[in-house]
Amino acid sequence: MKNKLRVLRAEFELTQADLAERAGVSRQTINAIEKGKFDPSLPLAFTFSKIFNKKIEEIFILE
Amino acid sequence: MEKKLEFKKTNYKLMIWTFSWVATLALVTFGQIFIWTEENKYISIIGLILNVLVGIGMIYTNRDLLTKMDELQRKIHLESMAITLGLSVIFGIAYSTCDSLNIIPFDAEISILVIFIGLCYLTSVLIGNRRYS
Numbered sequence: 536m537k538n539k540l541r542v543l544r545a546e547f548e549l550t551q552a553d554l555a556e557r558a559g560v561s562r563q564t565i566n567a568i569e570k571g572k573f574d575p576s577l578p579l580a581f582t583f584s585k586i587f588n589k590k591i592e593e594i595f596i597l598e
Numbered sequence: 599m600e601k602k603l604e605f606k607k608t609n610y611k612l613m614i615w616t617f618s619w620v621a622t623l624a625l626v627t628f629g630q631i632f633i634w635t636e637e638n639k640y641i642s643i644i645g646l647i648l649n650v651l652v653g654i655g656m657i658y659t660n661r662d663l664l665t666k667m668d669e670l671q672r673k674i675h676l677e678s679m680a681i682t683l684g685l686s687v688i689f690g691i692a693y694s695t696c697d698s699l700n701i702i703p704f705d706a707e708i709s710i711l712v713i714f715i716g717l718c719y720l721t722s723v724l725i726g727n728r729r730y731s
Contacts, residue, residue, distance in 0.1 A: 564670040
């Protein structure tokens with residue numbers, strides 16, 4: 536699954552560590568999601584949606 | 599931050615349980631040789647029961663630790679456990695069969711299997727971490 540996490544992170548001026556802290560996951564998880572190596576669970580996707588104030592479909596794109 | 603602290607706390611608890619399990623096993627194994635005699639088998643039996651109970655505590659704490667991991671870490675560890683279980687069953691039985699058929703000139707020792715399990719799990723976790731980095 537593609538995602539716009541890196542772009543949104545830059546817009547909000549967050550490091551991977553900052554986003555990991557806010558989302559309650561490890562920086563490794565954020566890095567893996569951004570690289571498309573790992574798809575987040577639904578609760579985590581909702582967490583990202585809340586952090587960036589965007590709909591899940593605006594952050595994640597099903598290939 | 600709270601999740602990280604909880605994870606660290608549970609990780610520490612697991613370390614204590616694991617150390618206790620190893621310590622009780624060592625006590626039973628060497629106790630009968632150096633502390634009490636073979637005639638006092640009941641002490642060994644009590645020691646073994648204690649070892650099993652501590653082992654069960656260790657298993658529960660390990661499961662608790664898994665629930666406190668974040669989803670990627672949990673995925674890596676569960677995949678590693680699956681690979682380790684599969685390989686241990688296959689190679690463990692093959693190793694035992696080698697002993698039964700006298701293919702190997704020595705008795706199959708369970709300690710070899712335990713070391714194999716540990717190495718399998720460690721290698722799988724390292725490969726998993728590398729795959730998702």
